[in-house]
Amino acid sequence: MSFEAVQGxxxxxxxxxxxxxxxxxxxxxxxxxxxxTVIWGLVGMSAGLLIxxxxxxxxxxxxxxxxxxxxxxxxxxxxxxxxxxGNGMFMGIYYSLQRLCKARMFSDFLSWFNFxxxxxxxxxxxxxxxxxxxxxxxxxxxEWPIDIAIAVVWIAFTVNLLGxxxxxRERHMYVSIWFxxxxxxxxAVLHVVNSMEVPAGWFKSYSMYxxxxxxxxxxWYGHNAVAFFLTTPYLxxxxxxxxxxxxxxxxxxxxxxxxxxxLIFIYIWAGPHHLLYTALPDWAQSLGMAFSVMLIAPSWxxxxxxxxxxxxxxxxxxxxxxxxxxxxxxxxxxxxxLEGPTLAIKSINSLSHYTDWTIAHVHTGVLGxxxxxxxxxxxxxxxxLYNTQLWSTKLxxxxxxxxxxxMMFYVIPMYVAxxxxxLMWKQFTPDGFLQYPNFLETVVQVLPMYRLRAIGGTLYLAxxxxxxxxxxxxxxxxxxxxxxxxxxxxxxxEEPDSAPALSHRWLEGKAGLFTVLSVVAVLxxxxxxxxxxxxxxxxxPTIASVKPYTPLEMMGRDIYIRExxxxxxxxxxxPFRSETERYGEYSKAGEFVYxxxxxxxxxxxxxxxxxxxxxxxxxxxxxxxxxxxxxxxGSVMPNYPWLLSQKLDESAVAxxxxxxxxxxxxxxxxxxxGPALASLHAQQERIVGGLKGGLITAAPDRExxxxxxxxxxxxxxxxxxxxASPAPATAAAK
Amino acid sequence: xxxxxxxxxxxxxIAVCFLAGFIWAAGSGQFEDTCTPSMRILTDDEPGDRPxxxxx
Numbered sequence: 001m002s003f004e005a006v007q008g009x010x011x012x013x014x015x016x017x018x019x020x021x022x023x024x025x026x027x028x029x030x031x032x033x034x035x036x037t038v039i040w041g042l043v044g045m046s047a048g049l050l051i052x053x054x055x056x057x058x059x060x061x062x063x064x065x066x067x068x069x070x071x072x073x074x075x076x077x078x079x080x081x082x083x084x085x086g087n088g089m090f091m092g093i094y095y096s097l098q099r100l101c102k103a104r105m106f107s108d109f110l111s112w113f114n115f116x117x118x119x120x121x122x123x124x125x126x127x128x129x130x131x132x133x134x135x136x137x138x139x140x141x142x143e144w145p146i147d148i149a150i151a152v153v154w155i156a157f158t159v160n161l162l163g164x165x166x167x168x169r170e171r172h173m174y175v176s177i178w179f180x181x182x183x184x185x186x187x188a189v190l191h192v193v194n195s196m197e198v199p200a201g202w203f204k205s206y207s208m209y210x211x212x213x214x215x216x217x218x219x220w221y222g223h224n225a226v227a228f229f230l231t232t233p234y235l236x237x238x239x240x241x242x243x244x245x246x247x248x249x250x251x252x253x254x255x256x257x258x259x260x261x262x263l264i265f266i267y268i269w270a271g272p273h274h275l276l277y278t279a280l281p282d283w284a285q286s287l288g289m290a291f292s293v294m295l296i297a298p299s300w301x302x303x304x305x306x307x308x309x310x311x312x313x314x315x316x317x318x319x320x321x322x323x324x325x326x327x328x329x330x331x332x333x334x335x336x337x338l339e340g341p342t343l344a345i346k347s348i349n350s351l352s353h354y355t356d357w358t359i360a361h362v363h364t365g366v367l368g369x370x371x372x373x374x375x376x377x378x379x380x381x382x383x384x385l386y387n388t389q390l391w392s393t394k395l396x397x398x399x400x401x402x403x404x405x406x407m408m409f410y411v412i413p414m415y416v417a418x419x420x421x422x423l424m425w426k427q428f429t430p431d432g433f434l435q436y437p438n439f440l441e442t443v444v445q446v447l448p449m450y451r452l453r454a455i456g457g458t459l460y461l462a463x464x465x466x467x468x469x470x471x472x473x474x475x476x477x478x479x480x481x482x483x484x485x486x487x488x489x490x491x492x493x494e495e496p497d498s499a500p501a502l503s504h505r506w507l508e509g510k511a512g513l514f515t516v517l518s519v520v521a522v523l524x525x526x527x528x529x530x531x532x533x534x535x536x537x538x539x540x541p542t543i544a545s546v547k548p549y550t551p552l553e554m555m556g557r558d559i560y561i562r563e564x565x566x567x568x569x570x571x572x573x574x575p576f577r578s579e580t581e582r583y584g585e586y587s588k589a590g591e592f593v594y595x596x597x598x599x600x601x602x603x604x605x606x607x608x609x610x611x612x613x614x615x616x617x618x619x620x621x622x623x624x625x626x627x628x629x630x631x632x633x634g635s636v637m638p639n640y641p642w643l644l645s646q647k648l649d650e651s652a653v654a655x656x657x658x659x660x661x662x663x664x665x666x667x668x669x670x671x672x673x674g675p676a677l678a679s680l681h682a683q684q685e686r687i688v689g690g691l692k693g694g695l696i697t698a699a700p701d702r703e704x705x706x707x708x709x710x711x712x713x714x715x716x717x718x719x720x721x722x723x724a725s726p727a728p729a730t731a732a733a734k
Numbered sequence: 735x736x737x738x739x740x741x742x743x744x745x746x747x748i749a750v751c752f753l754a755g756f757i758w759a760a761g762s763g764q765f766e767d768t769c770t771p772s773m774r775i776l777t778d779d780e781p782g783d784r785p786x787x788x789x790x
Contacts, residue, residue, distance in 0.1 A: 100775065172771050174775055175771075178755075178759075181755070189748055193741070209737055213737035216741065217741065243775060247776060249773050249775075265749060268749070
């Protein structure tokens with residue numbers, strides 16, 4: 001098989017008597033994804049607004065555990081990333097792919113399986129996350145049954161995508177298609193590798209990786225989720241919809257190809273920049289930083305390519321709101337991709353990490369790039385899907401300006417807050433003491449910025465409401481076109497009669513490619529078997545005094561995960577004097593070998609907790625969890641009264657210990673059959689006894705006791721052995 | 735840290751797939767023409783802009 005005869009074939013095709021084929025583009029699936037995009041956008045942004053308000057008005061959760069900041073934050077991130085942008089991506093791909101390939105989607109069944117499967121996953125996320133079922137891994141919080149569903153639906157999407165490409169009637173694959181392929185393939189691999197977990201019940205699992213390893217995998221995934229979920233599909237859409245809207249070809253098609261290949265070969269190595277100055281080995285940090293800086297080149301090539309496409313068409317930008325949105329989207333892409341590498345430079349990261357600067361950065365990306373591009377495509381699509389004009393250009397213009405204002409009101413206060421936090425945390429007095437030793441001072445300082453941010457979010461959301469009205473009225477004013485008729489010559493290979501055997505011949509022709517693919521597939525299968533063994537061996541403690549958590553601490557840790565504490569509290573003290581002065585000894589990789597999953601966190605709305613163990617009496621924690629303002633006036637942490645009343649689920653102890661043993665935590669054989677509960681009860685009694693000294697009468701079987709046990713254990717392993725408060729599990733078992 | 739090997743293998747696996755795709759694309763002339771594809775998409779879906787086909 002040869003594919004030399006590529007150029008200039010359409011005329012020959014007709015000449016060889018293949019004839020012109022008539023077919024229908026599926027608009028129903030595009031409309032379905034478009035509607036889902038709008039609905040989930042509203043939901044995700046409303047959740048974001050609520051948690052933004054909770055940050056300066058903690059009472060906004062009405063003391064309901066289901067809508068506390070910690071539980072609602074993953075609802076917000078998952079909703080905007082996977083529901084809003086995810087559906088937006090499918091909308092754009094399903095529309096443009098059919099037209100670029102001159103073919104209907106490969107399978108209508110797979111299209112609708114993709115649609116309903118994805119919506120079912122979103123709904124299950126919206127139910128399980130507020131209930132506290134979470135793995136705590138950033139952008140991968142969903143528990144294992146949903147993870148499996150994601151993999152299945154994603155494969156259906158990939159098959160549908162590749163199938164459509166195989167049966168295309170246009171030999172040349174436009175650059176957008178390459179971006180779509182990269183999305184499908186890479187997200188699948190990322191999701192599978194990061195979601196390796198051992199179940200401990202239907203809605204509980206433990207990451208197969210521990211501590212520093214888990215951190216590395218998580219941010220390899222997390223960074224590339226941004227790359228291949230939020231960026232590549234939207235770049236594909238930019239390269240299709242921007243030229244369409246401007247009605248002129250992309251500035252340089254050659255540059256777009258370089259953009260694509262440059263981006264995908266560099267992006268995947270940049271993940272460690274999320275872990276600068278942590279316990280990750282230094283060389284890995286530097287490597288991640290170097291690749292991050294290199295990313296500026298392809299990213300800016302792409303941004304300039306987008307903006308220069310509008311050369312000579314800026315008069316259209318003035319009139320067309322769709323192009324306005326597009327220009328801001330591309331500009332935001334440029335800003336975010338310059339800022340990202342900047343933040344990945346270690347010296348800058350030492351200031352910006354854990355602060356609201358990161359929040360500003362991601363929101364430039366998601367509000368500006370993803371949000372504005374989605375709005376742009378929606379405004380472009382609806383009139384075409386309904387064969388009419390946009391109901392109100394004026395309203396769309398209002399939306400544009402309100403959204404832009406909202407974005408500014410969001411991003412700028414967050415920059416101010418971020419730099420303020422970073423500088424205040426590091427500030428020493430001339431005598432060499434921390435200028436702001438009380439963390440709360442730095443929180444109170446940025447609260448006005450948090451209020452402004454909520455105003456920004458409100459404006460942005462209000463803009464979306466205007467869009468909903470506009471799109472609804474547009475749809476009402478037209479008539480839906482379920483299928484668009486199109487004509488094209490069949491794509492022929494050597495023999496004119498080869499059309500029915502198209503896919504088979506393609507397979508034959510790609511023998512080499514498919515060998516590679518199958519080798520990779522086999523490799524992944526083999527790795528799944530090897531990983532656990534291999535990692536367990538690696539996890540032999542490097543610090544002898546580091547012991548597994550006791551059953552009660554383990555249960556407390558799971559509550560810490562359930563409540564999303566790591567959304568506001570890091571557990572990773574960086575080796576700076578400003579941090580060791582404030583929190584204590586810096587964190588070491590060897591301390592986390594039993595942490596499945598790792599809980600380092602990325603943001604400090606509250607102080608780091610890695611050395612909180614032994615810092616306060618048990619009674620302080622009890623009062624603090626009941627009402628943080630009783631011990632820390634001005635705190636914005638929510639109340640956790642339910643921890644004081646809810647009973648600890650002792651039946652979960654045994655399966656969890658079994659699962660943790662599977663991932664390599666050395667609990668002795670048979671520990672879960674008796675000794676574990678005995679240890680748990682003994683430790684409960686010790687804590688209840690300690691609380692009596694603080695004039696608190698508490699029942700031993702409440703969740704708060706487990707949380708206290710966990711908090712008091714944190715970071716104590718490397719302190720002098722006599723100081724280690726509760727007996728570690730192995731000691732209890734002996 | 736040995737987990738980095740898994741990540742490198744996974745990342746290289748993806749990179750190899752893309753490399754294979756690149757070699758195929760370059761060899762089969764996908765990148766020969768860097769001008770007309772950008773024009774083509776503008777005229778592609780002309781039929782889509784026509785009035786809808788009457789289902790009856």
